[in-house]
Amino acid sequence: MSEIKRLVFGGLLCVATVAVPPLTACSRDADGSGAANAAVEPGAAGQETAAEFAPEPGGEFEEPADSGSAQEDQPGEPPAAEPAVAPTTAVASEGSRENPRDGPGEHFVYANPHVIGDLDPSSAFSSEHIVLQNVYETLTRLTDHDGTTTEQLSGVLAESWTANDDATVWTFTLREGVTFHDGTALTPQAVRDSLHRTIDLGLGAAFILAPIEFMEAVDDRTIRFDLSYPAPLDLIMSANFGVYVISPNAVTQDNAWFNAGNAAGTGPYMLESHDPAVSTRLVRYDDYWGGWSEGQVATVDIRLTEDPVLAQQLIRNSDAHYTFNLPFDVYDSLADRSGVDVVIGPSMISLFGLLNTRRLSPEVREALVLSFPYDEITASLYGGRAVRSRGIVPQAMWGSHPELEIPRTDLEAASRLLDDAGMTDISIIYSYDAGTIEQQQIGEVWKAGLATIGVDLVLEPLTFDARWAKAKADPDGAQDVFVMFWFPTFVSPYDFLYSVFHTEEEPFFNLGYFSNGEFDTLIDEADTLSGTDRYGAIELFRRAQEILVDEHAGVFMLDVPQAQAIRSEFRGFVSNPAYSQVVRFYELHRR
Amino acid sequence: MTPEPATPGPSSGWTMTDLLSVDDLRITFNPPAGPVRAVRGVSLDVRHGEILGVAGESGCGKSVLFRALLGMVPPSATVTGSLRLDGASLGMDGSLQAVAALIQQNPGAALNPVFTIGRQLHLVARTDDPAVLADLLAQAGLADAPRLLDAYPHELSGGMLQRSVIALALARRPRLLIADEPTTALDATTQAQVLDLLGELRARHGLTVILISHDLAVIRRLCDRVVVLYAGRVAEAGATADVLDAPGHPYTQALLESIPRPAVAGRELASIPGLIPDGRRPIAGCAFAPRCPHVREDCRSGQPEPRPLHPGHTVACVLMEPPP
């Protein structure tokens, strides 16, 4: 295993908390302002002891931001630039229309635009987490995050955990009374075997477990991890992939067994059937440790709905209860319609265009950065609900740089730069995903602006595979601007900075072919430092991002807002940027 | 355009001996390009039990004429004139189909290729009694008739096909048989056999036969009377012997000149110079004038009326009239 992902997070002694199920209180505020985060605040849930995430004695960490600070956004009005987190907005409409076709109300249909390709909890590494997060559970879960320095972890299968001073030895105490869907009880061995399965397969997100050197069941409730280097294991254990706990009976099975529609987790739902081309069906697990109450979702149908227009029709007709991936304008009309709530919250997805450093001089790159219509796009195409990026790390994540100086759109300055460099009448190739409408529209708007200063932006749509292959094969002959989304494997800025900008001999995801020794040193140092001095690490990560801006390594367009539509007969939906597109059906409640 | 005057037919008025009497038949086709006059005033009689030959070059209107009588021209065509059957007036809307049958030129095309002979006979005769159907084939001179009922047209020879077509024609027990170039597509031996068959049928069933042919030899062999058409009008009509041995019309003469005969072997065949007139243009005077070796000044001014040359033999040519 490489050293790509060494996230060192030492010097901590955590006695962390346990949230929460059943989260029956997680409804929206009565006034309809969607304080979604309220739902996940342990205090608010208040069912069980919720010890606060303990800051280091040094007091370097800020208190977790009060979830109440999430503001309601006024439609059409751009959000204030200051908040690091784009506000979570729920445009809720009361007076929901009851549809007689809905039946008893415990059935929930999730209109899913992406194929559920791999249901193996050890190797799945794509949108499968929308299923896996409901069927399997992890030791911890990231429940709140203010995007600057700290995050709040809750225990799921772990009731509490501790680490030694240099964060190399971790001990997790497991929750009592947890059983797998096949009836066997949760044991430390099961946890160890599950993680081993991921490590042995070496697929998907296995690399995040690289620090683990040794795992041992201390007693029938406790498991100890010895790490080869300091790492925030509790954070790692909240990842979307690779850290699910599997029943001892299932952990020996192969990939095909899981993809045939078998599963055995501890989650609130059992996998009933799985047909990647049609739907994945879940049914509630009666013996779930969190217990069940009236009005909760009993059966789930995660239905493949690739056509967004169809998804829109389904949710309008109440044939589906949740979807995302609709064009942004559509949400307004959905919000106007009674019976559908629109939830728009921050995500950890960043949209940016990598500038080809081999083909474009710094002047041209700067001109491109200056010419990009940031505000026009966030205000118009996203109805004011998107925020402009400050560097590549999304502002919903720690390590982002809220004070980063970013240029304003200035076509004249861009034009001057090009004139000075003697670069007039140039043509720039903008490579984007065919069929991804926002990348296309952004390209079209940008193109119009560039045309006024004599630059021809050539929009080149290809499938991601095709353009990725092209970009990897021939940096000098490839595109000038490579547009892409990036979302974190688990919550760390290093993932963004390393993957996309670290010097690479053979280009892989560094498709701007950026290479800067100082930058490389900074982020590696930050990565190491984040184990012992997180504040210092953040400082270094920020400096690294300043280099990216100074060097015009890319056009950092915007933090993509996570927009979702959910039928308003269900309450309790929480948009958590760390688990985008995941609906925790267990937390939903029919009105 | 000068209106073409109605011409009295070869015999005016119906007589007891007439099965069919056509008076001043005019047929005009109306394609978008403008009217085409195919038949421009034809009157003729068909007598009971006779075989009437209708002669003329291709395009002179002989096929169209009888198809109009049978109601088989497109609805867009204008047909005027009158038709009598046994003295009673008859519409040209297909009413004649009740008593007449049509034998077409090409027996290969006249039979539906995807149905057996028996099935086609069945549809026409409106009986599926194999004995009856086989008898029809036998009447048409086909041996081994029962087996033929199950045969498809492509399995039969040309002669057998034409006999099958004749059997089909007989199936409706017609009084009148209109044979449109029935032998043109056949070889010489079969041709003779089929002609003999037609003669036999007339004798046996008292059928009246109209034989349309461009071949004067065929007409001479079989027909009692002959009508020669040119450009949609009757040029000459009369008993076969009269007309063919002593033609009065220069057109008939020219037609006869163009027939190869053993008697005149070695002599160069005469061909008729020029083309038949275009039906789209009005014709002033005699239609044959441009090709006529005997053309006179007055040929171009008025249409010649049919004049009796002998009793029952009429010729529509100014040569029959005293020169002005």
Add this chain to the structure above:
Amino acid sequence: MVPGARTRIERGGRGGASLRRLAMSSLVILGVVTITFAVSRLVPSDPASLYAGARARPEQVERVREDLNLGAPVMSQYVSYLGELARGDLGVSFATKRPIAEDLRRFLPATLELALSATALAVLIGIPAGVMAADRAHRLRAVGIRLLAVTSVSMPVFWSALFLQLFVASKLEWLPLAGRIDPGTHFATPTGFFLIDSVLSGSPSNFLDVVSHLILPVLVMAAYPLGLTIRLVRSAMLEVLASDHIEAARVAQVPWRTVLWRLALKNALLPALTVLGLTFAYSVSSAFLVEALFAWPGLGKYFADAILRVDLPVISAAVLTVTVVYVSVNLVLDLLQIRLDPRVVLS
């Protein structure tokens, strides 16, 4: 989207025709497979990355590249690819890692159900309508049918689908929006043809459920073949109606209905038949759009997805399947033609 209405496709020779055709069919299949291989090699893509997944690490991709023998020269890849096909080994999808044979078993019936229903609808309505369009006795009706035909062949499926879904399914709520069955409906699916399976299940409500889901996509899909069939049958009918034997039948006072519907139609069906095969091919081809729009888990979409993802094993398997289906449909049509046309049986 099959180029305009063409009537005849010449036939092969007569003697030993079937055997020769079979040999030719295999050649055609080989040709198709080769075209696929050639074109898919042009695609600037990296199958190894695809197999390893969109966010795989470089070393995972490298391992896959070795496993899949993707570094080999193109010719040797082609040969081994043909070898695998010859052994009937369809392999595993790069993208989903599922056995392709298993997917085909599910997706092919779904598409065939759709395509056959659409073709059946097109034929059952198209042939009588084509006959009526050739019948000059009812001019207005004929013109109306011809306009219907032209509209059908001019309507983009993705447009008609949208409006049918919008009005019939969303507004009026008469029919379901999409899918093959209601999510709540369950029955055993031994054949994969839900129409048949629902009948086997013995419950009328299952059958109704299947039928109600089938109506909209079939309507959308049938439009083009319907228009095509009408136009073909009409032009073949006009040809036949002008023939001597029809004139003979009319003079013989065979009733017009019999002339039109029995005598002429049987002749006209022959040229129309050959085109049915193409109609079917069109259906399969346009299926991927219809399937995407109606969330219909069929071969067309499976195929189109594979193309977009450059999922080579799936592309080749799907091409092979479609070609085999196409060739067999044409074979069946040939047999049908032999039944209808006595002239072909010779020797």
Add this chain to the structure above:
Amino acid sequence: MAARGRVRHFGCDAVRGGKRSAIQRWSGLLGTHGDAIWHYRRSRLGMVTAAVALTFVVGAVFAPWLTPFAAAGRGVPDLSNRLRPPGAIHWLGTDELGRDVLARLLFGARASLVVAVGVVALSVLVGVVVGALSGYFGRWIDEVLMRITDAFLAFPPLLLAVLVAASLGASLRNTVIAISVSWWPWYARQVRAQVLSLRTRPFIQAAQAIGAPSRRTIAVHIVPNVMAPVWVQATADIGAVVLTAAGLSFVGLGPRPPTADWGVMIADGRHYVLSGQWWIAGFAGLAVVVVAMAFNLIGDVMRDVADPRTRGQLR
């Protein structure tokens, strides 16, 4: 048109009537006295559809001068004017980037026209060459060429286009190539069938008898004489190509944005139909339907005109 002078070979047959082969009937279409054109002009439907087709062509060619929103037609967004319904200024409304829908339609006609003409021209070129060689030489050349043609025919046409477009990347040129790949076999078959029947005709045999080189015989005697029906088919096919091209760009394989394209307009506009902004997809779809219908009907009328039996049927 090169075919004009040549079709006289059949002129006399055409006038005489009788049993005329398809070729003779077709050839009448470009016959010396302009019969066909004359007939065509008598057809009311023919004239109406021709007018629609002409509007399409004129709209495409003169798009920049026909709309005050030429910039929008070329793709310049106006984000302050997004999704305006049809009204006095924007007759057909504006799209999701604030561009005038009418202007987009006019400029989209350009893309459609270019693709249609390109596909037809390319397919005719390949089809005529393959068909003529195949039909003229027969034997193994015919076998080989026709099996290749069969292979292309057996491949589902739209999927073949998708495969090609996906491999080559989306652009107007590649759209043309992608559609042509599945289009030419039709012309090849049509031409071959005609060449087969033409080959037995006296003037071809005469040319062969006097030892004229094959290349010359094909170029001088064969090709010109098979072109008339090919052109009729090509005209009729324009509608089908427009439809196919719309299908291809609907799935994202059409011309590159911001080139206006009807298929793309439908694909993008679809999303807004449910929220009440029907005019983008609505009008774009209508444009496809109307143009496809017009050319289909022109093909119908031309066929009818070429066939005296059906002349005047559809008026």
